[in-house]
Amino acid sequence: MTQSTIKSEFTVIGTRPIRHDGIDKVTGRARYGADIALPGMLHGAVLRSPHAHARIRSIDMAKARRHPGVKAVVTGADFPEVKGVMAQVGELIVNTHYLSLNVMARGKVLYDGHAVAAVAATSRHVALEALELIEVDYEVLTPVMTAEEAMKPDAPVLLEELRTKLMAHRTDPGSAEGPDRPTNVPGHIRFERGDLAAGFRAAAHIVEREFVTAAVHQGYIEPQNALAIYGADGHVTIHCSTQGSFNVRTLTSSVLGIPEGSIRVVPAEIGGGFGGKTTVYLEPVATILSKLSGRPVKMVMSRADVLRATGPTSGTKMKVRMGAARDGTITAAEVWLAYEAGAFPGSPFAPGAMCTMAPYNVANLRIDSFDVVVNRPKVAAYRAPGSPASAFACETVIDELATLCGIDPLDFRILNGVREGMPQPAGPPYKRIGFIETCTAMRESAHYQARLEGPNRGRGVAAGFWFNGGLQSSATVNIHGDGSVSVVTGSVDIGGSRTTQAMIAAEVLGADINDVRPVVTDTDSIGHTDVTGGSRVALATGMAVYEAAHDALAQLKARAAKLWEKPIAEVRFAAGTFSAAGNGVPPMTLKQLATRLARTGGPIVGRATLNAGAVGAVGNAFAVACVDVEIDPETAKVRILRCSIAQDVGRALHPGYVEGQMQGALAQGIGWALSEEYFYDRNGLLRNAGLLDYRMPTCLDLPMIETVIVEVPNPHHPLGVRGVGEVGIVPPMAAVANAIYQAIGVRMTELPMSPPHLLKAIGQRGGVTLDSHAAAAD
């Protein structure tokens, strides 16, 4: 179902063409990173720390080096020291010093799975044999595993040099806060407005709760991989699955001290990323191994490596206090958030703070958010980083306030919801946004209108916000002699974006979608393009393609004018046809005009480069999820009976892929809500580093996922696009929690809401029998 506030004036946009890379992907021909092989190629493997926190006394590589078939070995000693520079790399803010230490440990290991050494050998098996021969002497230290532990004044310190800095905004380097002594809390951000005490005095109902969420992994099915070829001239080519080939180039350059211009990154097809493939792990290691061995080196992570040493996103500890007047107006909200960053600073604590309460206009507000280092893998971006956890906390409390006020939860959200001109938590006012429209669309949906009956069943809703978009993109649009068009970008296609880019060019040029070929190319063949992430490809790269297509169109008009000996201004273009008024000039189609290019000045290449602004400057998106659950009275297992998601996408370029993004985001959110969780033992070792025990939803765990596409066009985008990839993951956790409350009257404040946690909560609540309905239980 698509609900648009405007009538469509498009012919290609809004249709559902089959993706251009589709046949390669259903026949097994598409080449993903691990599928690439080169003559003479070696296989690399990484030795990882078996301890959560330890000092490395010594590493003895002698036996591994002598193992037949081993061609190169590396340890941290082979990496240059990198100074700590805060580099804005796409949507990430990266401390290059810590990035380098994460790629290969030096001095200390800071988590189970931290890379310690690596080898390259003639086969993967030989490389794995060689890892067994590496001798590392560790002095084991006490691990600190949770934000709560790490924030205690007497907690063991991970990184002696860290001091707490107070930031005023997301990219602020911050200023010292508190005494000059080592801490595990490198970052604190605060947003404040109004008079909190007065707001709480005005409240008729006040709800105060604490929340804990487990760390969860992005869970892409394709493990990280990299194939590096170091040439004798010092030039490096890296093939890998990445969301940002230019990121890989910049980050590998900074870790290895190789000039960016000496590195070419060729993005392979990518098997999922969800933010987890926006940084580097293997690329610098494979490059050094290739340099040492003089041969191409391929490295592919095992699934255990992926879970132990990449991603995940932060586990959190959160506290929320919120008050509402009798009429349902939220009078005050106080939010305290602590995000586990893993071993190095850089959790999404700032976006978490900027997104929680972002859907609501609250006069009296204070949000504090903290970045906390713990002995876990350094977190990576994961779909709307920071927002899902903080939304879980606030959306649960909002549901409780709505219940206390006796107001429908969607009406409560509409009553307090943000509109154009109202301030975001961080201060700046919203531009044209569609939160109210999204809530309304969900309220009117078939799902929300349907009755839900039966014991142990309940329905919950929740909302979410994400910034979307921005940053740099480049595009070229080539008009070929047969009238076909190729669209070249640097945006890795992770979910059908090639085809949406082709659709934009086809729309502008009046071409058939099958006459447009979209190409994703390497870092030497296109201008800088930031990550496929931040819901920015359709938005920012789409804008570049739109402008490049218009550039090509302007050149085509000039050619027609030349042919017809008319002023350019008299050449008109409509419905794929060039024409000029008067003296019987026959109109020409794009294909007809294309055959004349050679004689009128040569090929036509349309080009555009742009910076679409800071993340969140354009595009802001909202989503609302609705979930029906049933709880098994014996096991406390939660079954999803029905679920739907409404989202303001601005404009759905290809509704099939838009639905797919919304459905996938909701499914990931349900996994986060119900079953996904990192289990560390008391020694800080990950005990579920496999996909049997790290339990992501299967198709048996989910019903069909209903989508309500809301289109409130983004006035800052030529086609109204807002971006669609991320915000759908924000509301599901609270929606499930709120549904559980409706089903059995138990408020869940801990994720995942797996049977053990749910049984524990039921026990604490006491006296609730699972076959009594919430209304009766209350």
Add this chain to the structure above:
Amino acid sequence: MVHKVIVETTINGDPVELLCEPRQSLLEVLRDELDLTGSKEGCLTGDCGACTVIVDGRAVCSCLMLGAEAAGKHITTVEGLANGATLHVLQQKFLEHASLQCGICTPGFLMSAKALLDHNPNPTEGEIRYALAGNLCRCTGYDKIVKAVVDAARHGVGASQHGKVPTESTAEVTRDILEREKR
């Protein structure tokens, strides 16, 4: 030095003789020795299903089977699913329903779905979800995958022969073969 073994097997209808180490999985052999990289490695523990192939009519995680065990077996990989330039109806329906986003799990889903439809041409949604529960997809939430399989079943998938399932365009040929066999 590990000594290699000679394995005679049938892959996508073709007789294949190959050399592999006894410790190599079927997945490794397909990908590294035969360059059939359509079968993907997601976990190597049989949990994600990205490496699913059909061995003598059964969907199998090729990461859990040794290459040496392929001797004498009939193996179908995703590369053998289409009939020449004609896509299998499942492949076609996956494209029409936008059932893939990143596409890394797609080969495994196609092979599990083919194994299902070969045995049960008219599955219910529940049977489809049960048959595909060993395949993880992180992109789609499964909605469009299940819909594609429902649609493919509706379009009639007959019995398999040497790994080639008749598509709509080849259904007539198959019917002729069956008629001839009856006579």
